[in-house]
Amino acid sequence: MNKFGKFLAFMALLTVFILGVAYIPIGSTKNLAEGWDGDTSASCLVDDADLFGKKDEKQLNSVIRETADELELNILIYVAGSDDAHLSDEATEAKAHNMYDETYGEYTDGVLYYMDMSGGYSAYDFISTSGKATVMYQKDIENIFTYLDGYLPASGEQIVPEEIYSAIEAFCRQLETKKSRNQLYFHDTYHGLYNYFERGEFRVTRSKPFPLRALIMLVCTAIGALIALIVHACIKRHYKFKTAANPSVYVAREKTAFTERSDVQTRTHVSKVRIESSSGGGGSRGGGGHSFGGSHGGGGHHR
Amino acid sequence: MIRRELRHKGGTKLESIEYKCPNCNADLKFNPDTQKLDCEFCMSSFTIDEVKNACAEAENSIPDEVLEEERQEFEEHTNLYHCKSCGAEIMADDQQTALFCYYCHNPVILSGKMGGKYRPSKVIGFKLNRDKAVKLFKSWVAKRRFVPDDFKSEQQVEKITGLYVPFWVADCKIKANYHATGKKIRSWSTGNYRYTETKEFRVDRCADVVMQGIPADGETKIDDLLMESIEPYDYKELQPFSMSYLSGFFADKYDVDEAGVFPRIRDRATAASRKVITDSVTGYNSVVVMSEHYDILKTDWSYIMLPVWFMTYRYNDQIYEFAINGQTGKLAGTPPLNKKKLFRFCTILGAGLSVAFYLLGGAML
Numbered sequence: 259m260n261k262f263g264k265f266l267a268f269m270a271l272l273t274v275f276i277l278g279v280a281y282i283p284i285g286s287t288k289n290l291a292e293g294w295d296g297d298t299s300a301s302c303l304v305d306d307a308d309l310f311g312k313k314d315e316k317q318l319n320s321v322i323r324e325t326a327d328e329l330e331l332n333i334l335i336y337v338a339g340s341d342d343a344h345l346s347d348e349a350t351e352a353k354a355h356n357m358y359d360e361t362y363g364e365y366t367d368g369v370l371y372y373m374d375m376s377g378g379y380s381a382y383d384f385i386s387t388s389g390k391a392t393v394m395y396q397k398d399i400e401n402i403f404t405y406l407d408g409y410l411p412a413s414g415e416q417i418v419p420e421e422i423y424s425a426i427e428a429f430c431r432q433l434e435t436k437k438s439r440n441q442l443y444f445h446d447t448y449h450g451l452y453n454y455f456e457r458g459e460f461r462v463t464r465s466k467p468f469p470l471r472a473l474i475m476l477v478c479t480a481i482g483a484l485i486a487l488i489v490h491a492c493i494k495r496h497y498k499f500k501t502a503a504n505p506s507v508y509v510a511r512e513k514t515a516f517t518e519r520s521d522v523q524t525r526t527h528v529s530k531v532r533i534e535s536s537s538g539g540g541g542s543r544g545g546g547g548h549s550f551g552g553s554h555g556g557g558g559h560h561r
Numbered sequence: 562m563i564r565r566e567l568r569h570k571g572g573t574k575l576e577s578i579e580y581k582c583p584n585c586n587a588d589l590k591f592n593p594d595t596q597k598l599d600c601e602f603c604m605s606s607f608t609i610d611e612v613k614n615a616c617a618e619a620e621n622s623i624p625d626e627v628l629e630e631e632r633q634e635f636e637e638h639t640n641l642y643h644c645k646s647c648g649a650e651i652m653a654d655d656q657q658t659a660l661f662c663y664y665c666h667n668p669v670i671l672s673g674k675m676g677g678k679y680r681p682s683k684v685i686g687f688k689l690n691r692d693k694a695v696k697l698f699k700s701w702v703a704k705r706r707f708v709p710d711d712f713k714s715e716q717q718v719e720k721i722t723g724l725y726v727p728f729w730v731a732d733c734k735i736k737a738n739y740h741a742t743g744k745k746i747r748s749w750s751t752g753n754y755r756y757t758e759t760k761e762f763r764v765d766r767c768a769d770v771v772m773q774g775i776p777a778d779g780e781t782k783i784d785d786l787l788m789e790s791i792e793p794y795d796y797k798e799l800q801p802f803s804m805s806y807l808s809g810f811f812a813d814k815y816d817v818d819e820a821g822v823f824p825r826i827r828d829r830a831t832a833a834s835r836k837v838i839t840d841s842v843t844g845y846n847s848v849v850v851m852s853e854h855y856d857i858l859k860t861d862w863s864y865i866m867l868p869v870w871f872m873t874y875r876y877n878d879q880i881y882e883f884a885i886n887g888q889t890g891k892l893a894g895t896p897p898l899n900k901k902k903l904f905r906f907c908t909i910l911g912a913g914l915s916v917a918f919y920l921l922g923g924a925m926l
Contacts, residue, residue: 275912277642279916279919280919281917282920284919284920284923304634313906324699333792339854375603400660424689439841465713466923471923474919474921474922474923475915475919477925478914478915478916478919478922479911479915479920480920481914482910482911482912482913482914482915482918483911483915485911485913485914486907486908486910486914487907489907489910490903490907491906493907494898495708495901496597496705496896497705497707497896497897497898498893498895499786499787499790499894500790500893501786501790503791503792504787504833504836505772505775505829505830505832506832506833506836506837507774507792507793507835508772508773508774508829508833509770509771509772509833509834509837510771510772513773514768514769514770514771514837515766515768515843516766516767516768517767517769518766518767518768519764519765519767519841520763520764520765521743521762521763521764521766522759522762522763523760523762524742524761524762524763525760525814526758526759526760526761527758527759527761528756528757528758528759529756529757529759529832530754530755530756530757531754531755531757532753532754532755533750533753533754533755553598556666556908
């Protein structure tokens with residue numbers, strides 16, 4: 259085998275090694291995903307702002323359930339009223355996540371759209387995703403909000419129920435058009451969970467998805483190779499010839515004599531530099547947070 | 562050394578004097594510009610008085626008749642063996658027969674008697690026996706995991722040969738001249754200012770450095786650095802040469818004379834003299850050398866044999882030499898590296914570390 263052949267064989271072995279090791283899961287492989295129970299009737303509109311009459315609400319529920327059936331997701335659209343005007347962005351997010359979990363259960367597949375119609379400033383909408391919806395919509399949430407900005411009033415503007423009605427219809431359409439499985443995984447950093455599809459099955463586990471594991475293994479292999487190279491170089495150095503003895507041992511000190519040995523000061527120079535003073539910065543402060551149960555994705559948007 | 566000759570030129574009898582270099586014994590030539598005698602071979606330079614003094618000391622030596630007798634005895638009782646493979650010439654006393662070359666381990670053939678000029682004046686006998694040499698070698702090689710397996714084998718250990726290596730030993734007188742600028746720097750702060758005081762000194766050093774017993778092996782086949790690495794020998798144990806020292810050992814025949822080894826001697830003498838000077842220049846933050854000269858004024862030579870346990874190992878078309886000082890047990894050599902073994906080890910290490918990092922580090926990410 260020539261050198262190129264050997265190199266190819268080595269690279270092939272290295273690839274097999276990296277992929278082989280990457281098959282070893284990191285963390286618990288227990289799948290927490292609860293999926294979708296097929297109950298479309300659970301998907302609905304909750305109108306706390308009292309914007310819609312019964313007829314509109316029924317029509318919107320119908321649109322929502324059709325979408326839920328099509329996407330096999332729970333869909334809850336919550337129109338927040340004036341009671342929620344005082345909520346901060348973080349509290350809004352936590353409320354959306356908790357409301358979803360309380361309605362459908364943790365780790366189920368679904369979306370909750372929190373529409374801030376409280377009249378507070380500034381209006382903060384939030385989409386909470388759960389289960390496979392985290393992977394399907396995470397990268398498009400900002401695009402969905404941008405699209406919906408065309409229907410929804412800006413903060414402080416008058417809320418027109420017809421516009422909100424259209425916005426909800428548009429949201430359902432967006433869910434259908436933006437669905438995607440291109441995102442490899444979603445990492446819920448709050449709970450340390452990974453949401454991803456593997457061999458057609460949706461998984462919510464503490465174990466990283468295979469592509470991420472392969473990437474980590476690649477980096478670990480690079481670090482391992484670097485250390486191995488350093489060790490190689492160190493060992494190789496031990497196999498080099500150690501240099502010769504110091505010839506100073508042959509100096510006859512008692513017969514060696516200095517005939518001149520003088521150190522005469524010739525010049526003195528003093529330089530002066532102003533000391534620049536500097537001051538340190540202040541400390542940092544951390545903040546508190548809200549907690550929620552199941553693994554959620556999502557994103558918020560100020561109007 | 563001064564040699565007088567009588568020549569006839571146009572019927573006139575002329576007396577000419579040839580001066581020999583006290584360092585390397587090459588012819589000296591008078592340089593009208595410096596009014597000194599220059600050696601073109603070793604680049605030394607002497608005044609006529611210096612050469613005359615050197616010759617006067619050389620005349621006070623052993624009578625020629627005694628030397629001649631010793632040389633004849635040496636010729637009669639030594640056999641010279643020649644290795645057709647690597648060209649090595651091995652000397653043994655007439656009581657033993659050399660069968661294999663100490664260097665390449667090929668068979669050697671008897672090629673004649675040793676010339677009397679190869680008789681050394683002095684010798685240090687082996688103090689380290691073969692068992693101790695083998696033990697030293699084994700403990701040295703045990704620390705090196707990546708040598709080829711057969712390097713540690715008994716068959717290889719058998720190749721360790723007790724060898725008297727021919728050495729030229731030089732005693733040198735060196736005139737050292739050194740001029741430099743030294744700087745002492747101190748800093749302090751007062752108020753909002755930092756002050757730096759720099760004191761400059763003219764540093765002058767002149768010394769007569771005497772070096773005794775600088776050895777240089779007279780054998781081209783053995784690596785010079787290897788022989789320097791097993792130094793020093795304790796010259797207090799030098800004894801007048803006797804054939805009895807050769808019994809059970811072999812000796813190498815020199816193929817480089819004093820002039821040939823002089824450049825090595827000069828380099829070592831210069832390095833040691835520089836060290837003597839620079840050791841005396843202390844207390845400075847920085848020293849810039851303006852000029853330094855180390856002139857060897859005189860070199861006295863002696864030809865001796867020193868004991869070495871020697872072994873070679875051929876691996877990947879390269880010869881690895883290994884030597885142990887037969888007097889002190891100091892050892893040196895280049896261990897052969899089995900690159901495949903090392904590569905295998907590093908691959909396993911790298912793979913093991915990668916998996917460990919993956920399992921431990923991956924969980925923390």
